[in-house]
Amino acid sequence: MKPAVFDYSAPESIGEALDLLAEHGSGAKVLAGGQSLVPMLNFRLARPAHLIDVNGVGSLSYISANGALRIGAMTRLTALGESGDVAGAHPVIPAAVAQIGHRAIRNRGTIGGSLAHNDPAAELPAVLMALDAEVTARSADGERVIGMQDLIEDRLFDTTLDDTELLTEIRIPAAAGSSFGFREFARRHGDFALAGVAAVITTDGSTITQAALGAFGGTHATRLPTAEAALVGAEAGDAAFAAAGAGAAADFPATSDVHGTAEYRSHLINVLTVRALKDAAGQAGGGNG
Ligand SMILES: Cc1cc2nc3c(=O)[nH]c(=O)nc-3n(C[C@H](O)[C@H](O)[C@H](O)COP(=O)(O)OP(=O)(O)OC[C@H]3O[C@@H](n4cnc5c(N)ncnc54)[C@H](O)[C@@H]3O)c2cc1C
Known part of the structure; x- marks a missing residue:
């Protein structure tokens, strides 16, 4: 399909772009890389009257x-x-x-x-x-x-x-001394993930002093507060990571679709959280600078 008709502007400064947004408001869409918006235009899932292409705003x-x-x-x-x-x-x-x-x-x-x-x-x-x-x-x-x-x-x-x-x-913000793990599961490389998690932890010796976990693949991106609470103050190791995995599954807003059930996604988040934390713990002491 082809997009519905729209007007097009290519501002060269932030000020020009903001003036155009003020003028056209909800009738306008910003065009950045176009990797999501252009397919949406072609399928007519988005029908803006005006496209504001900010690729020329260096x-x-x-x-x-x-x-x-x-x-x-x-x-x-x-x-x-x-x-x-x-x-x-x-x-x-x-x-x-x-x-x-x-x-x-x-x-x-x-x-x-x-x-x-x-x-x-x-x-x-x-x-x-x-x-x-x-x-x-x-x-x-x-x-x-x-x-x-x-x-x-x-x-x-x-x-x-x-x-x-x-x-x-x-x-x-800087996260000096932290270490990270990142795990996701997708059916093929390059596909959107069914579920995934980023874990950033800080340790003092073997004790976890800070933990921040962000998950995706559910109904929306989210932090995992129960998992984080299970980690802070705990010894970095299997027991804390298993508790965090269970907490992550409880926190995760899992959803079912043609790619997988909510139960499957919750299971994935549990497993991926444990693996991401093991990766992070493996680097602890090296730090992220
Ligand atoms: C085959 C395929 C596979 C992909 N796989 C993944 C994947 O695995 N993971 C992933 O994260 N993404 C994936 N993407 C999406 C890709 O990362 C997109 O680039 C991204 O989602 C949108 O970025 P964009 O710059 O192309 O934005 P656009 O498509 O230009 O815009 C997207 C939306 O954001 C708005 N917008 C853009 N910039 C601004 C701004 N500065 N201010 C206000 N509004 C703005 C637009 O108006 C529009 O509504 C995939 C895309 C394709 C086509």
Whole structure:
């Protein structure tokens, strides 16, 4: 199918993009990498009257590692996955990016598009939740900073961004001394995962002092508070990891579809959480810088 007719603008600055969003509001859609939006246009699942193509806004593409990691919304997934600064600060990010679709998709797809699209099976919303990231949203009226959990809430293919807001930046605080595990299960490499989990832990000797787990593949990306509570203060080892796996299955908003039942997905989250924690514990002491 072909898209329904739409008007098209290609702003060259953030200010121009914000003016267009203010003018067209809910009738407009931002076009980033187009890897999700263009298929939706072609299937007429999205029928915006106006497309605002921000690919010409160069100031939205950057990675800055001065203190907290700051990433422009139009940073391509390939650039994100290949950045030494990102890998040095948060190696869980390239581990997750490597699992997103195929290279051609990552060459065009953007971090901002992944978050704004908020597919429940997408890796980055859950990973960035585990890293306590925040995003900046700008409109013609000003800007606000939104925590990842508040951006996603329990939404599906939607966020708390207003129609007139442009997601401009992702900010990730430093996590010195932490270690990570990332596990997902997909039927084939490049497919959306049935379930997956990112685990970021900090240890003092063999005691876990901090734990943050973000899961995807359920009804929406989510932190896993019961699993995290089972870990903090515990000795890093099989008993704590098994308790966390069970907690993760209890927390996970599993859902059934043609790819798998809710019970199967809950089982996957349990197993994947234990494996991710074992991976993280294997690095503990090495640290993530
Ligand atoms: C075959 C295939 C396999 C894929 N597999 C995976 C996978 O395994 N994991 C995964 O996570 N993703 C996967 N994707 C999706 C891919 O990662 C997309 O790139 C991503 O979801 C959307 O990013 P985009 O830059 O292409 O955004 P677009 O498609 O351009 O936009 C998506 C939505 O976000 C909005 N938007 C984009 N940028 C902004 C912004 N800065 N501010 C406000 N709104 C904005 C758009 O208006 C639109 O509603 C796959 C895609 C395909 C085609």
